[in-house]
Amino acid sequence: MTSDRATEIITEYLPLIYSVALKVVRDRDRAEDVTQEVCIKICSGLARFKGESSLKTWIYRITVNAGLDFLRKTRAFREASFISYEDKEIEWEDNSPSLYDIIDEEHLRQRVREKVMELPLDFRLPLLMRDVDGLSYEEISEVLRVPVGTVKSRIHRGRNLLRNMLLTNLGT
Amino acid sequence: MKNCNEYFKDISQLLDNELPPEREKELKKHLETCHRCERFFREMTLLTSYLKGIPQEELPANLTFKVMKAIQRKKEGKRAFNLRWGTILGLSLILIFAVSSYIKPLEESTQLMDTATRLKEGSKESTTLTSGRKVKTMKVNSLQESSKILEDLLIEFPEITLEKKEVKENEISYFITITAPSEESALLTEKLVSELEKGVYSLQNDSGIIYLYIKE
Numbered sequence: 001m002t003s004d005r006a007t008e009i010i011t012e013y014l015p016l017i018y019s020v021a022l023k024v025v026r027d028r029d030r031a032e033d034v035t036q037e038v039c040i041k042i043c044s045g046l047a048r049f050k051g052e053s054s055l056k057t058w059i060y061r062i063t064v065n066a067g068l069d070f071l072r073k074t075r076a077f078r079e080a081s082f083i084s085y086e087d088k089e090i091e092w093e094d095n096s097p098s099l100y101d102i103i104d105e106e107h108l109r110q111r112v113r114e115k116v117m118e119l120p121l122d123f124r125l126p127l128l129m130r131d132v133d134g135l136s137y138e139e140i141s142e143v144l145r146v147p148v149g150t151v152k153s154r155i156h157r158g159r160n161l162l163r164n165m166l167l168t169n170l171g172t
Numbered sequence: 173m174k175n176c177n178e179y180f181k182d183i184s185q186l187l188d189n190e191l192p193p194e195r196e197k198e199l200k201k202h203l204e205t206c207h208r209c210e211r212f213f214r215e216m217t218l219l220t221s222y223l224k225g226i227p228q229e230e231l232p233a234n235l236t237f238k239v240m241k242a243i244q245r246k247k248e249g250k251r252a253f254n255l256r257w258g259t260i261l262g263l264s265l266i267l268i269f270a271v272s273s274y275i276k277p278l279e280e281s282t283q284l285m286d287t288a289t290r291l292k293e294g295s296k297e298s299t300t301l302t303s304g305r306k307v308k309t310m311k312v313n314s315l316q317e318s319s320k321i322l323e324d325l326l327i328e329f330p331e332i333t334l335e336k337k338e339v340k341e342n343e344i345s346y347f348i349t350i351t352a353p354s355e356e357s358a359l360l361t362e363k364l365v366s367e368l369e370k371g372v373y374s375l376q377n378d379s380g381i382i383y384l385y386i387k388e
Binding site: 022 | 180181184185188190211214215216218219220222223224225226228229231232235236238239240242243246323326328330363367
């Protein structure tokens with residue numbers, strides 16, 4: 001049977017693993033497959049975990065990597081990395097559309113939830129890790145293995161891109 | 173003098189509570205006079221508040237059960253695999269040992285040759301290990317840290333075991349053994365190397381070289 005420690009950890013972190021997997025693969029069935037794979041990895045790797053990063057960051061990283069592996073095996077990876085919206089510098093005129101023009105608050109809230117999942121992976125993951133899961137820049141850097149400066153820049157660009165996407169679809 | 177696009181970056185960091193106090197002070201002063209930045213600040217505040225309000229996805233009802241079942245199945249499968257492959261591996265090792273003195277080192281891949289050429293200056297190739305195929309020569313900024321990262325990474329690769337074969341002042345050689353079907357092993361090695369490369373990006377101390385050899 002699975003060791004008590006591994007069972008405890010899996011039980012405690014299962015919601016996190018599933019939610020992170022879903023952020024990467026964007027499909028419930030696929031996220032379940034990734035979750036199972038991650039839990040197997042935790043069981044076999046726990047003895048070798050030396051605690052140099054926090055357990056949460058370690059589990060987060062394994063899950064992101066497993067999700068990316070899953071995508072690589074499918075065509076979804078290319079699709080997920082593809083930027084379908086223009087990521088341009090912000091050029092605002094005083095009368096250009098604003099998020100405040102979307103008067104229906106509930107509608108905007110819903111659009112944000114949908115559109116953030118359409119962001120390319122490079123922007124989606126750091127942004128969700130920061131704003132939804134509350135990870136620090138350092139933790140995101142450790143999980144994604146990119147420098148902190150890259151994390152900052154991707155979060156910033158991710159927000160801009162998301163804003164542009166919301167305004168592109170204004171009223172649709 | 174900063175332009176608005178630079179202040180936009182600061183606004184993003186302010187929303188993350190990651191902007192140093194001095195720059196926060198400067199930004200707040202700028203927001204009082206710049207309409208564009210003030211508008212950007214308000215819009216981004218709105219956007220992040222909605223992002224922060226996205227609820228955690230609910231766990232599917234039977235997922236815990238499925239996970240425990242999958243772990244159990246994997247363990248049972250591994251036991252069967254070990255029994256079957258243990259015998260084959262044992263026989264292979266005897267064979268390898270018997271013929272090893274007649275085998276010349278296998279030719280390295282083009283990719284490795286490229287890496288070796290690039291590293292020519294200031295590094296020397298290891299010549300003592302000839303019983304494995306060298307898959308990677310890596311110049312790293314901190315040998316100790318990189319070695320730790322490599323060992324840490326293996327937790328994510330239960331199919332791979334690592335054996336520290338040789339440690340010199342500024343070089344470490346590892347042997348990798350992969351217990352997976354051959355079609356998967358190349359992919360696993362490639363992934364391990366790529367993860368390792370990502371892991372050593374920011375280390376800045378004294379330099380060293382890591383050699384990876386694969387047992388075949």
